[in-house]
Structures are given as C-alpha cells and as structure tokens.
Amino acid sequence: MILVVGGGGYIGSHMCKLLREAGEKHLVFDNLENGHKEALQGSPFVQGDLRNPADLAQVFAKNEIDVVMHFAAYISVGESVREPGKYYDNNFSGVLNLLEAMRRSGVDKFIFSSTAAIFGEPAYVPIDEEHPKNPKSAYGDSKYGVERALDSYEIAHGLRSVCLRYFNAAGADPDGVLGEDHDPETHLIPLAIDAALSRRPPLQLFGTDYPTPDGTCLRDYVHVDDLSRAHIAVFDRLAKPGTRLFYNLGTGRPSSNREVIRAVEKISGKKVPLVEAPRRAGDPPVLYADSSLAQRELNWQARYGDIESIVATAWKWHSTHPNGYADRNR
DSSP: OEEEETTTSHHHHHHHHHHHHHTOOEEEEEOOSSSOGGGGTTOOEEEOOTTOHHHHHHHHHHSOOOEEEEOOOOOOHHHHHHOHHHHIIIIIIHHHHHHHHHHHHTOOEEEEEEEGGGSOSOSSSSBOTTSOOOOOSHHHHHHHHHHHHHHHHHHHHOOEEEEEEESEEEOOOTTSSOOOOOSSOOOHHHHHHHHHTTSSSOEEEEOSOSSSTTSSOEEOEEEHHHHHHHHHHTTGGGGSTTOEEEEEESOSOOEEHHHHHHHHHHHHSSOOOEEEEOOOTTOOSBOOBOOHHHHHHHOOOOSOOSHHHHHHHHHHHHHHOTTGGGGGGO
16 A cells, blocks of 8 residues: 555645556545645545654554655745744654654655755756755755655665655646645746736746846746656666665756746736746746656656646636635535
8 A cells, every 4th residue: 555645735636646547555644734635536544744653653553554655745945944943843854753653664665755946056957866965945955854864764774765856846637626725825837827817916026137038037847747657657666675766857848937927828818917026035047857867767758848738737727726625615
C-alpha cells in the first residue's frame, strides 16, 4: 500500500486520482489544514498530523505500508521568511517524525516532493541536478534539510528515497474535477484568472525591469498531472537497495509573467486588469529546469509543454469553481 501524506492538497489530490485510475492501493494521511476532504474523491483517508508522532504510529500500526509519498508541506516562500519556525516545524521536523515512524515499521521506500527553491539564485540556467544548493528562504532550506537527512537515513537504516524537485507547479485536472484551492492564493495563474473574473483586485505585476525579453520574470511552469506521473515513474527505481535519487521536474521552456497573463487573456477571452509594482526581494530574473535526467532514466516528459495548455486546464477549474471545493458542498 502507498501512504500519500498530504493527499488532500493540490498536488497530492491529483496524485491520488492517478493512483485510483491505475488501481494502486493507497491511503491518504492529511490534517486538512490546507487540504480538502472534497478533493479525496473516494480515496481512503485517515486524519492526522506529521507533528504528532502518535498519529503516525497509529497509521503505520494499522496498515501494511510499502511506499510513502510526501506532499504535506507549507509552500509560501514569503511566509517562510516571516515565520521560519512554522516551516522548520512542519516541513523538516514533521518529516523527521515520518521517517522515524517508517524506520520503526520497517518501511524503506520514500518519495519526497522537493523544490527548485533549494537552489536559490541560479548560477546558471537551465538548472540541472548538480547545480549548487543555496536556499534563500526557510521554505527552501526546510526542503533541502530533508534531502540531506535522507542521506543519513540511507546510510544508517537503508532507506531508499527519490527527491523530485518541482519547478512551478501549475494547472488543474483536465477533467475539471480537481484544481488549485489555496487560501491565501499566491500563485500567478490562479491570481490572474481571478482578476480576469473580477473576483480579486487588479493583479500586481512585480517587476517590469528585469533583464528579460519583456522585462518580467521567466519561470518554468510544469503541469500538476505531469508531476504526478513522475511519482509513478520512480516506482521501479526504488526496487534497488541503496537508492538515493534526485530529479528536476520542469518543461525546460520558461514563460514570462506577461506571457502567462496573455495566455490567461487568450484562453478566457477576458482582460486581466493589472497594476505594475516594484520587484519583490529575492525574485531571480530567470529560473527553468534541465529535466534531461528524468527524461533519460524515468522516460518522463512533460505532456503539457506550453503555457497555454496549462492555463486552459486551470481556467476550466477556476471558471467553474468560483469558491473552490466549497462549491461541491452546495
């Protein structure tokens, strides 16, 4: 059985949909602080918190777990700078609790959702797996701390692990059943869509004077379904003892903030009202992935290779779910 920690959240719920479709036996463990029970769509569920070792002990004692997938992180870079303790507590200490529960139960296969934030300011692009690690926020550092801890757990306990380093997760289930529902929302695509639908004030465009073709930041947007498929693709790699693998996941084709806004306007047929604002501290001009290692070793390729196809799935979700998962309760 696969334990999906954080399976009620944005990426975790899409992962569970893929597991259901593949007939993979799985169980969701989530405290529902930021996840949604409505997103589980029938996946078996146990409510619990990584920060409570008793919750973890119970779920491992009652279920025959073979593989653990972790999606239960706080994800706001800005908040992590303001509240670092919150991020180290959940994203690092909580994962150590999970690893200890796995060790005690003899579970030795772990798939970790890491992030491009571990790299910090890029020394070069595209960013490959060997790029220097220099996180600039508690969010990135908490993720990198787990990556380093996994080295020690492999040496001491034979833990097999794969770290999947996401670039900018985006989009929604193409069937329109699942989507992105954060409170507060901080991601550009849903913010632009909501601005176009007059659900929010005009979009703030942070920085228009970067050394890029249109003056705005360039980012690598990778579809949430493509990220989920990568988790399935690593299963076979975990069969070998001593496994410690790292993969960067992105399209390798960055889109500027203005290109994202134009894509939203094209797909929606609506104007995105915006206000130009100064740069945000710590925003690099360009970030995008070299995912050739995942392509070679996992036979993984992003199916949603352009920003318009990603935005189209997000538009389908947000335009039909103005209140997110709350609409399912009506």
